[in-house]
Structures are given as C-alpha cells and as structure tokens.
Amino acid sequence: MTDQAAAIQGDDSLSEADRLGLYRVLLSRRDVRGQFLPDPIPDEVLARILVAAHHAPSVGFMQPWSFILVRSPEVRERIKNAFAKANDEAARMFEGEAQSTYRSLKLEGILESPINICVTCDRDRAGPVVLGRTHIPTMDLYSTVCAVENLWLAARAEGLGLGWVSIISEPALKEILGLPDHVVPVAYLCLGRVSHFFAQPELETKGWRKRLPLADLVSLDRWEGPRDEDLGKALTEAQDKAERGEIV
Amino acid sequence: MTDQAAAIQGDDSLSEADRLGLYRVLLSRRDVRGQFLPDPIPDEVLARILVAAHHAPSVGFMQPWSFILVRSPEVRERIKNAFAKANDEAARMFEGEAQSTYRSLKLEGILESPINICVTCDRDRAGPVVLGRTHIPTMDLYSTVCAVENLWLAARAEGLGLGWVSIISEPALKEILGLPDHVVPVAYLCLGRVSHFFAQPELETKGWRKRLPLADLVSLDRWEGPRDEDLGKALTEAQDKAERGEIV
Numbered sequence: 001m002t003d004q005a006a007a008i009q010g011d012d013s014l015s016e017a018d019r020l021g022l023y024r025v026l027l028s029r030r031d032v033r034g035q036f037l038p039d040p041i042p043d044e045v046l047a048r049i050l051v052a053a054h055h056a057p058s059v060g061f062m063q064p065w066s067f068i069l070v071r072s073p074e075v076r077e078r079i080k081n082a083f084a085k086a087n088d089e090a091a092r093m094f095e096g097e098a099q100s101t102y103r104s105l106k107l108e109g110i111l112e113s114p115i116n117i118c119v120t121c122d123r124d125r126a127g128p129v130v131l132g133r134t135h136i137p138t139m140d141l142y143s144t145v146c147a148v149e150n151l152w153l154a155a156r157a158e159g160l161g162l163g164w165v166s167i168i169s170e171p172a173l174k175e176i177l178g179l180p181d182h183v184v185p186v187a188y189l190c191l192g193r194v195s196h197f198f199a200q201p202e203l204e205t206k207g208w209r210k211r212l213p214l215a216d217l218v219s220l221d222r223w224e225g226p227r228d229e230d231l232g233k234a235l236t237e238a239q240d241k242a243e244r245g246e247i248v
Numbered sequence: 249m250t251d252q253a254a255a256i257q258g259d260d261s262l263s264e265a266d267r268l269g270l271y272r273v274l275l276s277r278r279d280v281r282g283q284f285l286p287d288p289i290p291d292e293v294l295a296r297i298l299v300a301a302h303h304a305p306s307v308g309f310m311q312p313w314s315f316i317l318v319r320s321p322e323v324r325e326r327i328k329n330a331f332a333k334a335n336d337e338a339a340r341m342f343e344g345e346a347q348s349t350y351r352s353l354k355l356e357g358i359l360e361s362p363i364n365i366c367v368t369c370d371r372d373r374a375g376p377v378v379l380g381r382t383h384i385p386t387m388d389l390y391s392t393v394c395a396v397e398n399l400w401l402a403a404r405a406e407g408l409g410l411g412w413v414s415i416i417s418e419p420a421l422k423e424i425l426g427l428p429d430h431v432v433p434v435a436y437l438c439l440g441r442v443s444h445f446f447a448q449p450e451l452e453t454k455g456w457r458k459r460l461p462l463a464d465l466v467s468l469d470r471w472e473g474p475r476d477e478d479l480g481k482a483l484t485e486a487q488d489k490a491e492r493g494e495i496v
Contacts, residue, residue, distance in 0.1 A: 012445040014272055014405060021269020022405040024262055026300050026398055043479045047486035051495060052274050054462045054487065057400065059414060061451035063460050069476075072469045090382040102379065120471070126457065131350065132414045134338040138389070139414050142434070145393035146400075150274055152305070153401070157262060157270040166307060166380045166387050178470040186390070197260040203309035209374065212311050214302045221320045222426040223368070228317075234295035242299050 023247050025157045028197060032161030034106040035194040036113040045158050046115075049191075052154030053119070058143035060131035064123065065147045065186075068177055070116035075176065079188070080110045082172040083165060090167050101208065108165045113192035118177055119148050121184045144186040151189070161194035199245070214239045271495050273405045276445060280409030282354040283442040284361040293406050294363075297439075300402030301367070306391035308379035312371065313395045313434075316425055318364035323424065327436070328358045330420040331413060338415050349456065356413045361440035366425055367396050369432045392434040399437070409442035447493070462487045 050067055058064060070076055087107065094102045110116060121144040133139040148164070155162045165188045173185045204211055215235040219225040241247050298315055306312060318324055335355065342350045358364060369392040381387040396412070403410045413436045421433045451457055463483040467473040489495050 012276065012447075013407065014269075014276065017265045018269035018272045019405040021262075021266035022273045022401055023296070023300065024266045025270045026402065027303055028260065028262065029303075029305070031305055043476075043482040044486070046479065047482035048271070048495065050462060050466060050483060051486045051490045052271065054460075054465070055275055055277075055490065056397070057277070057279055057412065061449055061457040061459075063457075063465075066465045066467070066471075068471065068473065069466065069468050069479075075469050086383045090379075093377045093382055094379075105379075107380075129341045131338075131342075131353075131451070131456065132355070134341055134415060135334045135417050136414050138386075141386070142389075142393045142396075145390045146397040148390075149304070149394040149397040152394075153270055154274065157267040159261065164305065166384050167382065169383050178472075180471065183471065199260075201309055203379070208379065209309040209311075211309075212302075214298060217302070217311075217314045218298060218317065219314070220317050221323050223314075223316060223428065223431065224426075225316065228291075231291045231294065231317075234291040235298060238292070238295035238299045239302065242303065247296065247299060 025153050027242055027245070027247055029153060029156045030161065030197050030201065032163045032190070032194055032197070033109050033202070035161060035196055036109040036190065037193040037195060038112065038114055039193045040114050041160065041192065045160070049151055049154040049158060053147040053151035056143065056147035056150045058146070059133050059139040060126060062126045062130055062133070062140055062143060064121045064125045064140045065144045066120045066122060068118040068120065070118060076110055076116060078176045079116065079168070079173070082176065083108055083110060083168050086167045086169055101206070105206070107167060109163050109190040109192070110165065113190035115191050117151070117189045117191055118173070118185050119144060119151070119187045119189065120179060121186050122182065123184065124182045141184060141186060148187045148189070155191055159193070160191055161197065163190045164188070165190060211243070273401050275490055275493070275495055277400060277404045278409065278445050278449065280411045280438070280442055280445070281357050281450070283409060283444055284357040284438065285441040285443060286360065286362055287441045288362050289408065289440065293408070297399055297402040297406060301395040301399035304391065304395035304398045306394070307381050307387040308374060310374045310378055310381070310388055310391060312369045312373045312388045313392045314368045314370060316366040316368065318366060324358055324364060326424045327364065327416070327421070330424065331356055331358060331416050334415045334417055349454070353454070355415060357411050357438040357440070358413065361438035363439050365437045365439055366421070366433050367392060367399070367435045367437065368427060369434050370430065371432065372430045389432060389434060396435045396437070403439060407441070408439055409445065411438045412436070413438060459491070
C-alpha cells in the first residue's frame, strides 16, 4: 500500500447531524465580556479545546502557535491594568455620543473568567524559509488566528464563553508574559462558563453597528464586479434564516 | 422588556450531537489541492457557506470582509500564472532535497476547482477609528481570517474541499482582481467537491513536517512558564485520540 493510499480514509463523509452541529455552534458563538462564572474548567475539557486549536490549518504545516494559560491573579491584575490604560486612550479617540457609548461598554472579562489564554505565534518555528509564507509573510499570523477561531468554536460547543481582548498594547503584553522578540501575542482570550449567551452580538444589540447585508459583500470575478441575481436571492434567504436561528 | 433581556436566548444550550459534529468537522478539515471535481456548487450550499463566514467574529462588529467569487476562466488563468511565477521563485529558496520535495508537491487547484473565492479586508469599512482596533491595527485582518476559517469549516461540513493558495504575490492578486489600495486580499481559496479527503495533512504524510506534541506548546502564566502535569497528561491523551479519529 502506498503512503498516499494509506492516507485516504475509508469513510470520509460526515453526517447530517455533524453538518447541523457545525452551523449551530458557528451561529451561536459570541464574544463574551460580562457573563463569566468563576467555575474552574476541567482539564479534559480544556484539553479538547486546545486540540481543536492545534488542528487548525497552518502554512507549511508550521503550527506556529503556543498557548499561555494565565491563571495567576497577579499576572491577570497586570494585564487588566494594561487594558485599562489602553481602553482610556481608546475612549478618547471617539467623539461625543460615541465616546459615552464606548465608555458604557464592558469590553473584557480578564479577572472574572477562571482562565485567560494568550495564543502566540513563533515566527521562527520552522526556520526562515517556510513553504507557503515565501510571498505573503503574514501567513503564519493568519494560521495562528485560525487556531484562535477553532478554539473559540470548540469552547462554544463545550458550553463555554470566550472573549477576545484586543484593547491592549502589544509591547505591554509581551513584557508581562515574557515573550521574546520573534513571538507575537496574536490573541489574548478570556475563557469560562457563562450565566447565558446572548442571541445577538452585543455591539449589534446596543446599536454600535448593524449586521451588513451579505448579498452586498459578494461579487463576481473582480472587486465590485457583477452580481449573480439567483445567488443574491439565496444569500439573502440564508442570512434571514440564520438571523432567525433557523439556518440549515 | 429591556433590550438586554430581549437579546437573551430562551435556550442557549447546544446538544451533545452538536458538540460532536463540531469536533468531527474540525478534525477532518483538510487543505485540498489535488482532489477537486469540476461539479458546480448549488447556490443554496454556497450561500450557507458564505453565511458561516459572515458570522465570524469581527473587531468592533466591523465585518470588514468581502467575497469575490472567481468563476471566469480568463481571470483564473491569470491567477494561475501569478501562482506559477511565485511558486518557481519559492522553490529556489529551498536547498537540495527540500527543493526536489517542494517541486513535487501540488500546491493549488485554481483551474480544477469549480470556483475560487478571494476573501478581502476593507480596512476603511468602519472609518478610521474602530472599536478594538485602536491598539492592535491588524485586528481587522485577523477578523477576516476568522471568516476564512468559518468558511473552510462550513465547506467541510457540506462535503466540499477547500485549499488556501498563499504562494502568490499580493500586488499581482490586487491588480488582477482590481482591488483598491485600502483593500487587502487576505485569502485566495479554491472550493469544490472532491474525490476524497485525506485522513492526515498531506505535508505530514509526505514527511515535510510532523505534527508537534501539543503538551509542549502549553505553559502557565508566561512564555516557557511552568507546566501543569495533570493537564499535560490530558493534552497528550486528547491529542492521541484525535489522531486516531476518536476525539470527544
């Protein structure tokens, strides 16, 4: 038997239940900030979620990610202070009513969640020349983001909430976590059980921005190219269904 | 009823079947290059996959993505030529046996797949100041990558293969697709039915790189910080299960 033949799965089909499960998880995933419960996460659950992240696609099979699990209250206190400083700077970038709304939003759950995870990208993990990163040098960062999204979806499937804290200075984050120069902190995440999940994104509910009509974002063959009318109808219908929680 | 109360779903729990479905899709997702069939993709299926992408997390609910569906044989021929040029440059960056192996790999399915999709990021979509992008300016690119990963997983759940073509010059891609300066082509994807999915990543089977032991990539509280022995065991066990196709 050749290597290639050995690598072909006997049955590679997924069931209708698997298909529905994927969509249900995708559509009910939320960026959680304010609903965390302090309950610890069992090791087996955390392990499954991290395996999901580790099975993300990566350029040249580079697997550039590492996972720093931040449990220490002292470390989290320092992260929280770095967030608070950045968040105050950020608020002042908005004017008038937007600034008041911004200041009213809860944008992280660093101390309330039982665990934080920093997902990093080691740019040197596979040497200087990486298959698939030769022309788009950010591909390893993009691979790491795929791991974050896998982790997020697996967390939701396990009934756990996750929030991505992006309002923080990268140099501060690197200093607090002791990252060497060649390691980028791609995502700082808060993970934990939650009292409930919202049906819609909070920024949508609070009027910050609306969900865009998907059909407007799809064109053929070039930027702002022609539209396919039948596909446009299918897109609008599928989006409406998804927003009613009915997709499939 | 307050807005917030209205936004809470009556039942936000997912079933065990949903949880298993998510893991099955995640673990059987592959980067497909050589197994595409030419069959067209029905509009309803394509619409569901794009809805999955559109429900990705995005910084400040910015939804910076657009989707250019490339069907035109002429446009795809130009993309294929841009790939071939970059791929030849890339091959010459590897030495000795690695170069021969590199040249033997099939790294794209641009012409064989029924449709290509360029997923772009419009950096101006929500104005110059974006909630959550104030301190990490790449957050909108990262949001777009989350949309790519959602799209990829939904494709797999629908039985479709997807491959990410990253060996291409970004300026060439921008020129061929007519992207304005403020729009980044984050991912160029090939999508379609496939003859089969491989059980393992091709680069692993062909000996390019091995899958890393997950337990080595997880530490506590700081870069190369302490390890939790019990969690380490759980990680190794979960990874072994996943590689045997048994996760859950």
